[in-house]
Amino acid sequence: MTAASSRTPTGWVNPLLDSRDKRLPRIAGPCGVVIFGVTGDLSRKKLMPAIYDLANRGLLPPGFALVGFSRRDWADENFAELVHDAVRKYARTPFREDVWARLSEGVRFVPGSFDDDASFDDLASVIAELDQERGTGGNHAFYLAIPPATFPVVLKQLARTGLAARNDDQWRRVVIEKPFGHDLHSARELNEIVNDVFPEESVFRIDHYLGKETVQNILALRFANQLYEPIWNSNYVDHVQITMAEDIGLAGRAGYYDGIGAARDVIQNHLLQLLALTAMEEPLSFSPGSLRGEKIKVLSAVKLAEPLDETTARGQYTAGWQGGTKVVGVLEEKGFHPDSTTETFAAITLHVDTRRWAGVPFFLRTGKRLGRRVTEIAVVFKRAPHLPFEATMTEELGQNALVIRIQPDEGVTIRFGSKVPGTAMEVRDVTMDFRYGTAFTESSPEAYERLLLDVLLGEPSLFPVNAEVELSWAILDPVLEHWAKHGRPEPYPAGTWGPPSADRMIAAAGRKWRRP
Numbered sequence: 001m002t003a004a005s006s007r008t009p010t011g012w013v014n015p016l017l018d019s020r021d022k023r024l025p026r027i028a029g030p031c032g033v034v035i036f037g038v039t040g041d042l043s044r045k046k047l048m049p050a051i052y053d054l055a056n057r058g059l060l061p062p063g064f065a066l067v068g069f070s071r072r073d074w075a076d077e078n079f080a081e082l083v084h085d086a087v088r089k090y091a092r093t094p095f096r097e098d099v100w101a102r103l104s105e106g107v108r109f110v111p112g113s114f115d116d117d118a119s120f121d122d123l124a125s126v127i128a129e130l131d132q133e134r135g136t137g138g139n140h141a142f143y144l145a146i147p148p149a150t151f152p153v154v155l156k157q158l159a160r161t162g163l164a165a166r167n168d169d170q171w172r173r174v175v176i177e178k179p180f181g182h183d184l185h186s187a188r189e190l191n192e193i194v195n196d197v198f199p200e201e202s203v204f205r206i207d208h209y210l211g212k213e214t215v216q217n218i219l220a221l222r223f224a225n226q227l228y229e230p231i232w233n234s235n236y237v238d239h240v241q242i243t244m245a246e247d248i249g250l251a252g253r254a255g256y257y258d259g260i261g262a263a264r265d266v267i268q269n270h271l272l273q274l275l276a277l278t279a280m281e282e283p284l285s286f287s288p289g290s291l292r293g294e295k296i297k298v299l300s301a302v303k304l305a306e307p308l309d310e311t312t313a314r315g316q317y318t319a320g321w322q323g324g325t326k327v328v329g330v331l332e333e334k335g336f337h338p339d340s341t342t343e344t345f346a347a348i349t350l351h352v353d354t355r356r357w358a359g360v361p362f363f364l365r366t367g368k369r370l371g372r373r374v375t376e377i378a379v380v381f382k383r384a385p386h387l388p389f390e391a392t393m394t395e396e397l398g399q400n401a402l403v404i405r406i407q408p409d410e411g412v413t414i415r416f417g418s419k420v421p422g423t424a425m426e427v428r429d430v431t432m433d434f435r436y437g438t439a440f441t442e443s444s445p446e447a448y449e450r451l452l453l454d455v456l457l458g459e460p461s462l463f464p465v466n467a468e469v470e471l472s473w474a475i476l477d478p479v480l481e482h483w484a485k486h487g488r489p490e491p492y493p494a495g496t497w498g499p500p501s502a503d504r505m506i507a508a509a510g511r512k513w514r515r516p
């Protein structure tokens with residue numbers, strides 16, 4: 001069977017029927033990308049560099065087109081200049097004039113506002129011209145790098161102009177950035193609006209954590225090996241800690257962050273996806289359907305530990321020191337309301353009600369201005385049922401742990417006890433490390449490179465579907481409601497590891513946070 005015969009009408013290749021050699025690079029067919037929100041940080045720091053990096057790696061089609069849409073009174077050249085500057089500053093791969101020259105030939109700009117019909121008619125004409133001039137073949141992805149409040153009007157315009165519709169053998173896709181709503185109710189409303197215009201298989205919701213190599217490696221680690229799976233359950237695992245700590249503050253995003261907070265910004269999406277990959281059952285295959293099916297199953301089994309007063313914690317950073325620099329507290333940050341109750345640190349305790357995980361708590365925490373930047377999943381094992389040593393010999397022995405280091409020092413660590421050299425039988429913790437940087441010569445692509453390419457290839461595995469988004473809100477909503485009714489977040493000084501209530505939360509469960 002050839003690859004072509006396994007291609008569905010939406011362009012997705014069923015991996016079960018696909019006989020292509022998976023080691024060969026996947027190159028996008030004729031297509032273009034339209035970005036709404038081209039002057040934002042996301043576009044300049046992530047999307048434009050990722051497009052260039054893909055072009056540099058030879059993974060974009062020769063006639064690739066990039067269209068920017070924004071209120072600026074710009075010509076194509078002005079937009080090309082913006083893209084050029086963004087690429088020079090933020091691209092991962094070296095700048096090559098010939099690659100840029102080829103890419104810039106396909107750069108177009110359409111000035112206009114989202115409520116202006118004429119601008120969207122212009123966009124439709126530009127796209128039709130590109131199909132003729134560049135051979136983009138009617139295949140276009142619309143990237144909404146814009147505030148969610150503006151999604152409905154843009155989607156309406158895409159429907160009105162016929163841009164959302166495709167002929168046979170063409171595709172039209174929409175890419176949406178989080179936040180997907182601010183609670184279950186609003187997420188459902190948003191999903192309805194999106195699905196009114198684009199069928200679910202044409203909707204690509206970005207959770208950029210799923211584009212990270214180390215996150216994809218969770219599946220390889222678990223399901224390509226015999227070593228871990230037999231002990232990956234409540235017989236051996238004591239608890240799981242998932243941490244995403246950032247040392248930065250709001251980084252100029254106070255307007256976005258105030259009213260959203262750490263739980264909505266990170267736990268609802270990135271951390272619950274990490275939990276799903278850590279806790280899910282083995283999928284039948286890596287087809288999108290099987291993978292999502294397992295993630296949906298495990299997210300459906302997730303329950304909040306209660307009472308929420310004791311099993312959750314939230315905080316706001318106050319002034320302090322970060323990397324030798326004095327920094328202000330969040331309430332003093334420009335653009336953040338001085339009375340805001342938005343949390344910059346959030347921790348919750350979950351259970352996964354399945355046979356595999358019964359009785360194993362999952363502790364999730366995230367925050368800004370913490371001790372250092374680190375994201376990791378620590379699977380902490382039970383102590384050996386019997387230790388044939390005297391207590392003094394094992395004083396410094398902790399619990400075995402397997403730590404998946406998502407970033408920045410990508411790799412995996414196993415912690416176990418080992419005899420201290422000498423005449424006495426003293427046992428102490430040691431670690432065994434796998435590091436991406438030393439084990440592989442290839443450098444990892446940026447998450448957005450991988451995800452953008454998958455959009456263009458129509459490969460949906462790494463994009464959460466409706467059901468995953470809604471289940472994640474259903475898990476978080478009671479916590480958000482509880483917090484809204486009960487006081488303010490607890491202060492913690494910048495540069496520390498969060499508020500004391502986070503330590504009390506895990507201590508009440510008889511465990512302790514790792515200090516990564």
Ligand code: BG6
Binds near residue numbers: 246266
């Ligand atoms: C984003 C959040 O999704 O992830 C940001 O909105 C956060 O607040 C960012 O800073 C962190 O991403 P990364 O890839 O640097 O861990």
